[in-house]
Amino acid sequence: MSHHKLEVKDLHYSYPDDHKAVKGMSFCIYHGESVGIIGANGAGKSTLLMLLMGVIFPSQGEVCVGDVHVTKKTLPMIRKSLGMVFQDPDDQLFMNTVYDDVAFGPRNYKLDEKEVEKRVLNALELVGILHLKDRAPFKLSGGEKRAAAIASVLSMHPDILVMDEPTAALDPKSRRKVMKLLTSFNHTKIITSHDLDMIFEMCDRTIVIKNGEIAADGVTSEILVNAELMDACGLEIPLSLQNCPVCRTKKV
């Protein structure tokens, strides 16, 4: 299943003000992997996601999805196999009803309306909000909005799910729900987050970014417990691995 592979080769990107956001990143993500991308604020995570999705193009290097290079010409194809869930669901949901929002992607690919309906209902059922299909998105709660945003991407049947902070601004129970939901998917997943406990639970592999460069790339359970590395990258080891705040017992 090589077409699910995502490869980044020597990626560079500078903003128009000459700020170098990405400096020579290279990695390869294979089919079925769950990869966490972590880093301090301004490390270049969001820029990297934008480069992967072809919203912006690198000044040097390349991104390949399967065997296809991400260029302006290949964008429609790339975006069919890469689905991105935005950090703020309000940026993603803009139609009148949840149904129309989830149908937006499939309709853009000129699918038959019957097929669109099938996909929409399927996606809504998968994320557990089928009963909200006729509601206006702006009237939903935070967790429901997130679920709708995920459904709006799932309806396009992507091979790779890219998620920017999927658990941000959610209450603990909604966060747990979203995590369970994401774990249940077989897609290749790329997740950026500051919620390191979530990354620890959900991703087998983690890429740590520091100042636009890859500081570490490896097995999550080894990287996230490396207090020295985490500290050097402006991060901390996950809360669940830190000392117990009551009895001070060491966990790691």
Added chain:
Amino acid sequence: MANIMNSLYNMRILDDLARQETVIHKLHSLMKLLTTVSYLTVVVSFGRYEIGGLLPFLIYPVMVFTLAELPVKPILLRILIVSPFIIGIGILNPFFDQQGYLLGERVISRGWITFGSILLKSGLTVTAALLLIATTGMDRLAGALRMMKIPRIFVLQLLLTYRYISVLMEEVARILRAYSLRAPNQKGVHRSAWGSLAGQLILRTFDRAQRIYEAMCLRGFAGEYNTGGFKEIRAWDLSYFIGWALFFAVARMYNIPMLIGSLITGVIK
């Protein structure tokens, strides 16, 4: 500030109303659009002094209100929003057009008649447009416009403007909330902050619009706003349009109130 959030919620009320399932809502959007366009054309075609002839045209909004089970208040409130502009346009007529006009036994200035006719016409046309949105919804309306071969760039412009109004208003609400929390003793926004607030607003809205646009592109948006398949036009949809078009034509050609009046006076004589 609460007002802005309220109006944001209220703005979407037309969309909510459009999701009902009444006889009128189920009609084909193209037929409703054509009916409304012919209604607007006929109403606007009346001369300045012809108030009597306009009266039968009240039947159309009344019928739609009733059949579509729409609440009258929210729609009337929206008509009131445009009323200052209409009054602004018409209020000088009574001063400029002072020729006398015999109304029963009283003489009034013809300016008042034209003012009244402007009010009535604008009331009818604005109501018809609002009723169209409240029974069809913006998305299906856009579909109907596309069926009429209106260039997609215009339809897209219309739809995106409609969408972005709420984005703009949300940003306004946030900025005003932040401002008012740190300026508790002020009423409104001090003029010294107008410039920076407006600047902030435009920059934030740009950013937000950019993100929404990116989200659209990532889901395959390529310039065409697809709102789902079109229903087929049934005989009933067509007869709805033809029925109203005939009525409008008859009401335009014959002054129905006058005919009824002369009929009744004829009978009495």
